[in-house]
Amino acid sequence: MEYPVTRLRRLRRSEPMRSLVRETHLEPGALIQPLFLCPGEGVRKEIGSMPGVFNLSIDEAVKETEAAAALGIGGLLLFGLPGSKDEQATGAWEEDGIVQTGLRALKQSAAAKQLLLIADVCLCEYTSHGHCGIVKKSGDDYEIENDSTLGLLSRTAVSLAAAGADIVAPSDMMDGHVAAIRDELDEEGYEQTPILSYASKFASSFYGPFREAADSAPRFGDRRSYQMDGANLREAMREIDLDLGEGADMILMKPAMPYLDVIRAARERFEVPIGAYQVSGEYSMLQAAFAKGWLDRDRAMMESLISIRRAGAGFIVTYFAQDAAKRLG
Numbered sequence: 001m002e003y004p005v006t007r008l009r010r011l012r013r014s015e016p017m018r019s020l021v022r023e024t025h026l027e028p029g030a031l032i033q034p035l036f037l038c039p040g041e042g043v044r045k046e047i048g049s050m051p052g053v054f055n056l057s058i059d060e061a062v063k064e065t066e067a068a069a070a071l072g073i074g075g076l077l078l079f080g081l082p083g084s085k086d087e088q089a090t091g092a093w094e095e096d097g098i099v100q101t102g103l104r105a106l107k108q109s110a111a112a113k114q115l116l117l118i119a120d121v122c123l124c125e126y127t128s129h130g131h132c133g134i135v136k137k138s139g140d141d142y143e144i145e146n147d148s149t150l151g152l153l154s155r156t157a158v159s160l161a162a163a164g165a166d167i168v169a170p171s172d173m174m175d176g177h178v179a180a181i182r183d184e185l186d187e188e189g190y191e192q193t194p195i196l197s198y199a200s201k202f203a204s205s206f207y208g209p210f211r212e213a214a215d216s217a218p219r220f221g222d223r224r225s226y227q228m229d230g231a232n233l234r235e236a237m238r239e240i241d242l243d244l245g246e247g248a249d250m251i252l253m254k255p256a257m258p259y260l261d262v263i264r265a266a267r268e269r270f271e272v273p274i275g276a277y278q279v280s281g282e283y284s285m286l287q288a289a290f291a292k293g294w295l296d297r298d299r300a301m302m303e304s305l306i307s308i309r310r311a312g313a314g315f316i317v318t319y320f321a322q323d324a325a326k327r328l329g
């Protein structure tokens with residue numbers, strides 16, 4: 001059947017008609033909002049490169065959690081800015097670390113029962129050098145050690161589960177991290193805590209604004225010896241395969257918009273829940289265009305999220321979480 005018998009425009013003529021045939025939907029419960037916890041009280045400091053995103057002291061984070069819960073948002077992804085940093089990333093795993101303390105406080109609020117508290121597991125915000133693992137230096141050369149980092153990561157995951165994290169989300173990209181974390185969680189009695197692994201994480205320039213927000217830029221070198229080369233899709237499938245084999249319950253793909261094909265490939269290949277992280281640079285790039293009046297704020301925001309959903313992500317970590325939830329009503 002060809003034109004004029006087939007007229008695809010018949011189903012585009014009104015909003016009720018478009019709504020009836022819409023293939024992809026989004027709901028607030030599929031959105032996860034990142035939160036950056038910092039020391040102090042009454043702190044709500046906007047991040048220069050991320051308008052509308054803040055470093056929050058714990059009391060402010062409680063208010064933010066209430067706002068997110070009222071909008072029906074699915075969860076919060078917690079990051080921390082510790083008071084001090086060292087080579088062993090002590091702030092990542094100590095009992096009274098910033099995220100651990102924050103989790104205990106958030107757990108007290110009724111709002112926390114309506115959404116999931118997801119704790120990012122990584123060392124880069126807590127190490128003095130800003131790398132995601134232990135650094136071994138020899139002369140001018142350095143190596144991000146894999147196996148010696150695993151112990152610190154599992155220790156971090158256990159301390160976060162103990163503080164009340166509903167899900168732990170390792171984003172370090174060390175080999176064998178999921179197995180190490182699963183082992184330690186099980187050993188310590190947290191066999192019910194799921195692991196959301198950032199299995200497919202590319203070494204991306206789009207993390208730039210996050211590193212300002214979390215003060216986690218590497219002081220030397222870059223992350224290309226542990227995060228993936230942006231040119232590789234097959235390698236991403238291997239990463240996911242390995243993480244699932246090691247016991248990951250869900251996977252997170254990141255960044256999102258520049259890697260929609262990778263999300264689609266993963267969706268077709270793996271029968272597990274898949275989330276995608278619309279990262280800081282994706283958010284800032286859109287915000288910059290909104291500020292210039294070059295793009296329509298609401299429409300571009302929703303289109304970006306629907307695209308990620310259509311590519312195959314069941315849930316989306318996004319700095320637009322509250323704005324989008326408001327739009328979805």
Ligand code: PBG
Pocket residue numbers: 120122124132171172206207208209210211216223278279280281
């Ligand atoms: C920690 C981590 C990063 C992001 C999430 N977890 C930064 C990085 O790998 O440098 C980036 C998120 C974003 O850009 O919004 N390893």
